[in-house]
Amino acid sequence: MYSEKVMDHFMNPRNVGEIIDASGIGTVGNAKCGDIMKVFLKIENNTIKDAKFKTFGCGAAVATSSIATELVIGKSIQEALGITNKAVMEALDGLPPAKVHCSCLAEEALHSALWDYSEKNNILIEGLEKPKTDIGHGHAE
Ligand code: FES
Numbered sequence: 001m002y003s004e005k006v007m008d009h010f011m012n013p014r015n016v017g018e019i020i021d022a023s024g025i026g027t028v029g030n031a032k033c034g035d036i037m038k039v040f041l042k043i044e045n046n047t048i049k050d051a052k053f054k055t056f057g058c059g060a061a062v063a064t065s066s067i068a069t070e071l072v073i074g075k076s077i078q079e080a081l082g083i084t085n086k087a088v089m090e091a092l093d094g095l096p097p098a099k100v101h102c103s104c105l106a107e108e109a110l111h112s113a114l115w116d117y118s119e120k121n122n123i124l125i126e127g128l129e130k131p132k133t134d135i136g137h138g139h140a141e
Helices: 004-011 059-072 077-081 085-091 097-121
Strands: 024-029 036-044 047-056
Touching (some): 004 059, 024 097, 036 059, 036 097, 047 059, 047 077, 059 085, 059 097
Antiparallel strands (some): 036 047
């Protein structure tokens, strides 16, 4: 049912944790399943230098947030915006249909962290909208 990559990122998630001096922090939650994802980004000179996550959720949510942090490190902000849930799923060699929403949460968590960064720095990131699943800060622990 799950690809080897999904299982690998679920069993050995990359970039778990927090960034103390994060440039942007995004927390999103799926109201239906109750899963919560929190993403921390360190951004310097328009480049994502580091990314970490904490996910309270299903295995696919853990795997998608893990791969999303891997995909986003080293990217520019505009490139990071291009990391859609489809890109996340492709990088994991697919997800079962019932788990597609978990990859959406990963995309939204990235957007939420970028939104936080844009608000804190008073900059406009073209093409970025605040995700509807954004639940603000301090709910992921
Ligand atoms: Fe909720 Fe996967 S079941 S994110």
